[in-house]
Amino acid sequence: MLLALIAAMAIFTHYIALAGLQVINGPDIKIHFRWAQQFAVALSEGVIYPRWAAYSYFGLGDPTFLYIHPLFYYAVAAFDTFANNIWLSILGVGALDTAVTALAIYWVARKNANEYLAILAAGAAAISPYAFHLAHYQQFLPMHFAMPALVMFIGAVWSSDERSRIPATAIFLALLVGSHILAAFMALICTGVVIVSRALLERATARKLLIQHALGVVLGLGLSAIYLLPAMTTQHLVSPAGWYAPIHLDWRNAFLLQYFTLPEFGFRWFHLQWTVPILTVLACGSSGYFLWLARATQNVAWRRASEMLALAVLALLLGSELSYPVWEHIGFFRRIQFPLRFLQIASIASVLAIVWSASLHTEGRKKSVWLLVGGFLLTSIAMLIALERQYAIEAKPALSVAAPSQAYSGQPEMKPAGVGEEWRRYRNHDAWQADCKAIGITCSQPVSKTHYKIWVIGNEGVEAKSLKLPVFSFPGWRFQLNGTAVVPTVDTGTGLPEFLIPPGQTTISAIWNGLPQESIGLVISIGSLIVIGYLLIGKNRFFLRKGADNVA
Numbered sequence: 001m002l003l004a005l006i007a008a009m010a011i012f013t014h015y016i017a018l019a020g021l022q023v024i025n026g027p028d029i030k031i032h033f034r035w036a037q038q039f040a041v042a043l044s045e046g047v048i049y050p051r052w053a054a055y056s057y058f059g060l061g062d063p064t065f066l067y068i069h070p071l072f073y074y075a076v077a078a079f080d081t082f083a084n085n086i087w088l089s090i091l092g093v094g095a096l097d098t099a100v101t102a103l104a105i106y107w108v109a110r111k112n113a114n115e116y117l118a119i120l121a122a123g124a125a126a127i128s129p130y131a132f133h134l135a136h137y138q139q140f141l142p143m144h145f146a147m148p149a150l151v152m153f154i155g156a157v158w159s160s161d162e163r164s165r166i167p168a169t170a171i172f173l174a175l176l177v178g179s180h181i182l183a184a185f186m187a188l189i190c191t192g193v194v195i196v197s198r199a200l201l202e203r204a205t206a207r208k209l210l211i212q213h214a215l216g217v218v219l220g221l222g223l224s225a226i227y228l229l230p231a232m233t234t235q236h237l238v239s240p241a242g243w244y245a246p247i248h249l250d251w252r253n254a255f256l257l258q259y260f261t262l263p264e265f266g267f268r269w270f271h272l273q274w275t276v277p278i279l280t281v282l283a284c285g286s287s288g289y290f291l292w293l294a295r296a297t298q299n300v301a302w303r304r305a306s307e308m309l310a311l312a313v314l315a316l317l318l319g320s321e322l323s324y325p326v327w328e329h330i331g332f333f334r335r336i337q338f339p340l341r342f343l344q345i346a347s348i349a350s351v352l353a354i355v356w357s358a359s360l361h362t363e364g365r366k367k368s369v370w371l372l373v374g375g376f377l378l379t380s381i382a383m384l385i386a387l388e389r390q391y392a393i394e395a396k397p398a399l400s401v402a403a404p405s406q407a408y409s410g411q412p413e414m415k416p417a418g419v420g421e422e423w424r425r426y427r428n429h430d431a432w433q434a435d436c437k438a439i440g441i442t443c444s445q446p447v448s449k450t451h452y453k454i455w456v457i458g459n460e461g462v463e464a465k466s467l468k469l470p471v472f473s474f475p476g477w478r479f480q481l482n483g484t485a486v487v488p489t490v491d492t493g494t495g496l497p498e499f500l501i502p503p504g505q506t507t508i509s510a511i512w513n514g515l516p517q518e519s520i521g522l523v524i525s526i527g528s529l530i531v532i533g534y535l536l537i538g539k540n541r542f543f544l545r546k547g548a549d550n551v552a
Contacts, residue, residue, distance in 0.1 A: 002119050003106060007099040010126035014095035016388050017136060021087045022395035028139035031411065032072075033402040035064060037086050039073035042450040049226070051476060052512055054450035056410035058427040060472045060496070063238065064414045066515070067231045071178040072142040087398040094135045094144060101147040102126040108155035109352055112301055113359040120373060121355040125151075129383035130276050130347045136391055138269060143344065146179035150187055151348055154311070157191045157213070158304060166216045167535045170528070173220025178227055182336050183344060188217065190314050190345050194307050222528030229521035237475065239415045251327050254338035256319040257281075271387065273340055277316070279379055280343065283350035284312050286372040290357035293368075297360065305356035312349035315342040416472050419495030423472075426494065432470040439465045441501060451512035459501045468496040471510060478513035482506060 016022070023029050035053065042050035042065075053064035065073075072093070079089035079096075106122035113121070125131070135144040153176050156168035176184040195213045199206035221228060253265035256277045267273050287309045294302055317323055318333075319342030327333045354376060358369045407427075425431050436443035440461060447454035459465055471477070473490045480486065481499060488497035499508060 003103060003122065006102050006106075006119065006122045006126050009123070010099040010102045011095045013098060013127060013132060013384065013388070014091065014135070016391055017091050017395065018088075018095060021085075021091065021398040022391075023087075023091070023398045023401055024136060024139070024391065024394050025396050025401045026137075026139050028141070030402045032139070032141045033086065033090065033398075034408045035068065036073055036076045036080075036090055037404055038408075038450065039065065039070070040077035040080050040086065040089075043074075043077045045449050045451070047451050047512075050450065051230075051514065051518070052451055052474075053410075053414070055406050055408050056414065057423065057472065058407040058409065060410075060423060060426060060470060062410050062414040062416065062472060063474055063476065064411070066234060066476075066518075067238070067414070069142055069146075069178055069181050070227060071175065072145040072180075075145065086404065090141065091398075094141065097145050097148065098126065098128075098131055098135075101128075101131065101151060104148045104151040104155070105348070105351060108151055108158070109355050111155070111158070111160070112304055112356045117355040117359050117373075120377065121351050124351045124377060124380060125348075127377075127380050127384050128347065129279065129380060129387055130272075130343060132384055132387050133269070133272050133276060134344070137387070138272065143180045143183055143341070146176055146183045147344070147348070149175040149179050150183055150344065153187055154191065154345075154348065154352070156216070157195065158308070162212075164536070166212055166219065167532045169213065169216025170219035170223055170532050173217060174223035174528075177221070177224035181228070181231065182341060186315075186318075186336060186342055186345055190311055190318070190342075193314055194311050197310070198307060219528050219532055222524050223532065225521040225524035225528070226518070227521070229524065230515055230517040233517050234515060237417055238413060239417055240413055251334055251337065251339055254340045255321045255324075256316060256340050256343055258321060260321050261324070268338070269340070272343070275383060277319075277343055277346075279376070279383060280312065280316065280346050280350045282379065283354045283376055284309060284316070284346075286376060287312075287350065287353040287357040289372070290354070290361060290369065294357070294360040301356070302360060305353060305360065308349050308353040308356055312346045312353050315344075315346035315349060318342045319346065416474050416495055418490075418492065419472065420493040422491075422493035423495055426470055426496070432468075435467065439467065441465060441467065443467075447509075453510045455508045457501050457506045457508065459503050459506065462503055464500040464502045466498055467501050468494060468498045469508065469510070470496065473497040476512055476514050477510050480509045480511075 034055070038053045038055050039050050042052070042054070049065075049070070051063060051065045052061050054061045056062040056064060075093045076086070076089045079092050080086055083089045083092065102122040102125040105125040106118050109118040109121035131144060131147065134140050149172055153169070153172040156165060156172050159165045159168060173184060173188075176187060195209065199209050202209065250265065252261055254268050254273070255261060256273055258267055258273050287305070291302065291306055291309065318326070319339045323339065327339060354373060358373055361369045433443060436457070442458040444456050445453065446456060453471060455469060457467065468491050469488075472495050473488070477497075478485065479488055479497065479499075486499070488499050490496070491498045
């Protein structure tokens, strides 16, 4: 009953956005709206895994969904099946996601804390000002959607159940990758450090621990290969430099608790970089105090709480200016774009750390425990109220921010490689008709689906005529001219496929055939799923012998 109330409370924290469908007018919310609509339309046409964003670049399209983690958009499309309103679906998925995060926090917290403390942890997740800011101010919707998978992945890594640790690690890592790839890689970095540290301290079981963790990670990445392999191996086909454009994505102004770099670079989100992280620091400080008081015990529960605190502190450090040299000299970190992204891991780990360390004092020092835990919760509520009050002032009706359309501007990083600037002439569909008229042919497009298109062209002359079609050329497309497969030339100025139209009536079709990496990724995912299934139900489990020592 209490958990149901907490889930309802988590949803209610989003009521201010759901009531009247209001959003803050920011760039990211518009991007996710456009992508969600296009993904849902493609699914409604029977495309199982959409890869082409057909309405981007004003109808010329781009391969957004080869590179963007898909699970958030699947969830929005599923919600939209019932809601029939993309905005309601986007905001509704965010509200439900907060509730699921709270339940996941309870599940993981319960492994090393009593019922009451686990419920308090769930309550902290339900009223988290970080989660509200992430969804409604930063508008990092897939990253917010990734929070339940992140919680469960952390829980799997800390699990004491040997029979399920490997498959659980794999499954929740795959869900995390499919929800938000950067959150997954940050989690792998931070949990990897903790696992290696644990192995150094627990030499007797170190080899098994490292092998089990590595196998879970490999299987998780394999399970997500249907998305991950094309996303990681085909970036040369688009313009990924747009992801790291300094004018919009300067990591130097995005540190947590920013101070030294503030005069020169300024900041991005004051609340996210200062007020909200202070709440996480408070949780870490309380956890450290509880652990210090119980330092004489040094049992398994104490060590696991210490490791969770270490995870939170490590994430805070990687997001703070103390890690400036890391971001300056290691290019991989700059691909995460913003150091403050690490606050996601820190905020989750700090909640688990405070309740796990508090559980060490259930029989003594109850007053100090409840004082600090209660202070943490009250501070969370105060911050959430402040954010919601400001949201009520700044938010605008969602349809005034973005409305459904079949022609959107595209993201610069998703533009197919090699496309020149002359494509802008085709922002209006009339430009293609003007081309047809200029060379004396008739043109129509009887089929214009997201992943399947047909053009019918009439050439009443005696000579073949060259014509560009209004869709960006990309290796995933397969073209047929009057039923015969053809490979068109590509106009370098526009990036559009160009065909010679013979006299008479010509039918040209384009169907999304995909890239080889899509098929290879699917095979790897299926293979990984079979291995995970065997580990879950097979009688003989790899590295899971009956009576083996616990290593969690």
